[in-house]
Amino acid sequence: MTAQSLPTSSAPTSGFANGPRLLADIGGTNARFALETAPGKIELIEVLACADYPTLAAALLAYLASPAVTAAGVFGVRLGAIAIANPVTGDLVRMTNHHWEFSIEALRLACGFDTLVVVNDFTALARSLPLLSQAQKRQVGGGAAVADSAIGLIGAGTGLGVSGLVPSRSGWTALLSEGGHVSFSPMNETEVAILRFAWREFDHVSAERLMSGIGIELIYRALADHADMPAENLSAPEIARGALVGECTLCDEVIEAFCCMLGTVAGNIAVTLGAQGGIYIGGGIVPRLGQRFDRSGFRARFEQKGRFAKYLAQVPTFVITADYPAFVGVSAILSEKLSLA
Structure with missing residues (x-):
């Protein structure tokens, strides 16, 4: 557990008439x-x-009763x-990547909220995009955003999130x-081999099956099999570290295969949404x-769309570097x- 406390232990002066607001970003691994x-x-x-x-x-x-929150004098x-x-x-x-399930109304009552809003995490993240500063994102490749145009969003973690703004x-x-x-779409013979390997385990291989933490582990096993090499029992963080x-x-x-595959999906989103405001x-x-991502084939694959290569070359791609952008959106x-109301 990590925490950031207020500068003093005195109760915070709320800028809201009805007091501080609880914000949460719930993933399959961390809350x-x-x-x-x-x-x-x-x-x-x-x-x-x-x-836990x-x-x-x-x-x-547990968060609302935590030492940092109670020491700040935040109650109710x-x-x-x-x-x-x-x-x-x-x-x-019902969470897809964790066992938690709940009724929103029952959760509201259990936690004593007058109002509780629950939205998809990538809907919240998408809502934050126009509010990010230049210091909270890093451009990869060329292109320039067109004002008042659709924006696309993709993100790999426990799963693969997709959203956008219109x-x-x-x-x-x-x-x-x-x-x-x-459905996952391979772009070369190596990715075809990865897909065939994944079909041994899954009837349907989605983009998320490969562009996620467990997806990195699946790609590792697939490439080891393709090269007729023994595969160690490595986790996604261990593979990335190696x-x-x-x-x-x-x-x-x-990691190179992962980045290129992500480029394919990001390019698909860009042409589907007409996301001239960027991905x-x-x-x-x-x-x-x-920087390993910046040096990868992501951007080249992003633009690899045949007759639409020039179109995609003008669409910028940004890595979000803000620490907790979903809080801003939600x-x-x-x-x-x-x-x-």
């Missing part, structure tokens, strides 16, 4: 919590391991907004997409690859809901 004590002032960030708690309610209440939070790595299509939410007269509309589950420090040639080939890359994996969504 991130924070309090927004004034517009844009996000504090008391803590990261809890999902596996039987339910989301238990994790949320009435408003909450949660971004979660899962489709949100009704009151009942401009309108009243602002931005975030797409409720599950594009990570489109590639980054130059200790494992096979690991580097895995943004979030999630937990790519930002940790740093906060904006909560504020919009409250303004309509």
